[in-house]
Amino acid sequence: MDSYTISVLSNIGLFSFLAISAWILLIAGEISFGQQAYFALGAYGAGIATAVWQWPFALGLGFGIVLGAGIGALVAWPAMRLTGVHFAIATLAFAEFLRSGLNIFRYRREVGGYLTGPDGANGFRDIRWAYEAGVEPLGYLILIGGCLLSVIALVACLARGRGMALLRIVGEDPILAAMQGISVARVRIGAAALAGGVAGFGGGLYAHMATYVEPAQFGVMPGVHALAYGLIGGLGTVFGPILGVLVDIGALESLRVFSGYRMIVFGGLVALVLIVRPRGLLDEAALRRGLAWLRR
Amino acid sequence: MAAALEISGLTRRFGGVTALAGVDLSLLPGEVLGLIGPNGSGKTSLFNVLSGHYAPDAGAVRLDGRDIAGWAPRRIARAGVTRSFQNLRLLKRLSLYENLRAATHSAASGRELFWQSRAAKRRERSQLMDLLALFGLEDKADDAPGALTLVEMRQLEIARLLAARPRLVLLDEPAAGMTPAETARISRIIAEHVLPGRSVIVIEHKMPLITALCRRIAVLQAGVKIADGPARAVLDDPLVRQSYFGSRPC
């Protein structure tokens, strides 16, 4: 595989984490414009853990996940009563708050004779684990793929158990859910923690691939993109958001004929798809048909 | 015998409207009460307070001796109270099967969020499919409720209610929008599957259903209970006839 393909595929993989994160909240009935915040938390958390504290890579990634999930739950707790536009703006507010906080966040320590760590708006350089461990881009791509598979497996477990059903019930009708004895608050906070953890996972992986992160990378745009991916790919299964990423970054990135008009073509395509299938390509109806077919 | 449900002085206002004005009502275990009254008399509001959707402004609701007034809906549901909805509340993006299963989640353990054993899944499926089969809906288990007829939708609500294994059932106009034949069918279904072993309050404007199911009837008018007693006596009460049926012949 040439390095271009590897980098495109890696980006698809990493963006899938963010898209799945936003998708989980969509399933739970909440629109988030702010999942990039947890991606950033994962990136900074895992980066600090391996580069500054010299933790092993896996532990560093784990720290990024826990940070994303914990803060996700913490933010969701007061925001739990909000729905619709209110929730969307609250998540946006938190994400922008965090981003401007990172702009003045300095935490530089001497490691092996070098100053390492986040340096406010100048960013956070030298997150060098992959380089020092001698992991090639292809190896790292496989690592990203494996991690993504583990997230898919987790969602599959939730779908096999009751987790996914709970998210969907609360997402579609919280009043009915409560009258079925379901704790809407707990489901919403759980969804936020899960979404935050998934984004944090992706962020940690991203930081170690890029070796450099800066607050400006975690603006509103990636968050809105992530949200759109789920809506385009479909809300039925976890493959929806991944399909959304594939369609955007993958298909059109490789179709060079559209270069320069890429977003015009993509935007038009998406608008058409949404007219025909308002809940995305792989929507709930597709899921129901798929399950019925499997059972046959 | 101790009452299963004991409502006293229940009051609820909405701005200037007093939907419930000090309602007293009690229900014995296994008893079926028909609740009637003109439009806007507070019947649904009573259910909304009983199921916790609205907190009462005053009054007590004792369920098997515990005062549940003001509890959150989730807690009341877990205490064994389940209701149906006048305007139907189905999950239209989920299959019929998942609609039924929605009623079973609260009883499950935390571990089951992530994993249900094959045996547990099979047991759950056979139980819920049996319920669907009661209503002849088993072939549509994987469809969305949007494809159902009105009668089938009401049946699905009743099936969901049964899946929750409630002790107290609140039925809000289960025959709304049905033809006389369909009404007769749904009242047979309720008599067969909902009533046995449960305390039930059923709101209905269709008298044939009320008279078929209930030996006791209570009448609300403008948030006040104006009659309560054996069905025939209440229906023959001139005050009730005057307020409820007005000039309309019964």
Add this chain to the structure above:
Amino acid sequence: MLLDLVQNTVDGLAVGAAYGLLALGFTLIFGVMRRLNIAFGPSIMIGIFAGAWLHAEWSVGMVPVFLAVLAGAVITAAYVERISFAAIRGDAALASMASSFAIWMQLEEAVARVFPGRTYGFPTFDGMPMIEIGPVLLRPEYLVMLVTAAALVAALQWGLAHTRFGLELRTLADRPEAARVSGVNVARVAFLTFLLAAAIGGIAGFLIAAADGQITPKIGLWATIKGLIAMVIGGLGSLRGALIGGLVLGVVEANAQWFLGAAGREMTTYALLFLALVLLPAGLAGRTEAGARAEAERRL
């Protein structure tokens, strides 16, 4: 210190008035459609670039530039409405939002194709003197903003109360079922509301661009975010709230910028926004018609 506070507040009110106009556009669309048009800012961006282009090519005066901005914003909004809103029927608020995002991407790329640079000049209100009110200074373009915003809101209030279209719009916003049965042409009112919102947004965009003297494509994102925030602070679906929300946002930003610097401004503004949402979800304007409707929707 106190003087700074007053001066900042005056500046903030002016910028806030522009935010308020953006919020007004959002709230009109949201009130009538119950859907979010996140391509609102980018439509305004198209208008502003149309104006800048006209100015650069033919060095025309302010009035033709203004008309070009208005036309650009309104025509783009019509395109967005047809594709992302009218074409997607039923209970599909999410789809409309995603679709308007897709159109936004189109608009950004279109601007990037036609205007490959980063920033472009925009005509300013030259030759108007600085206004001194005691020790407080008011930039003339800020005065224009304040006056325009006040006039627009007043005109809008009057129009909603006294015209047939206004009546239909309010009915559709407050009681959609009633509107449908009473024979209001829902699709037409929604479309016209969209255009009206775009015109108001276009005016706001024109004023902002003229005050800055330069424009970048970022103004699309900026206008969407500021308008959304101001709308939510004020209270969904409330015209008065939109203006109040805009003013509050402007004043808070201006003071935080002065006393805390750029990073401090962002952090304070967003922290306050988060708190405001959690503590006052109904918005500063209190329980609005829209709020009452949301309550009614909770009825079983």
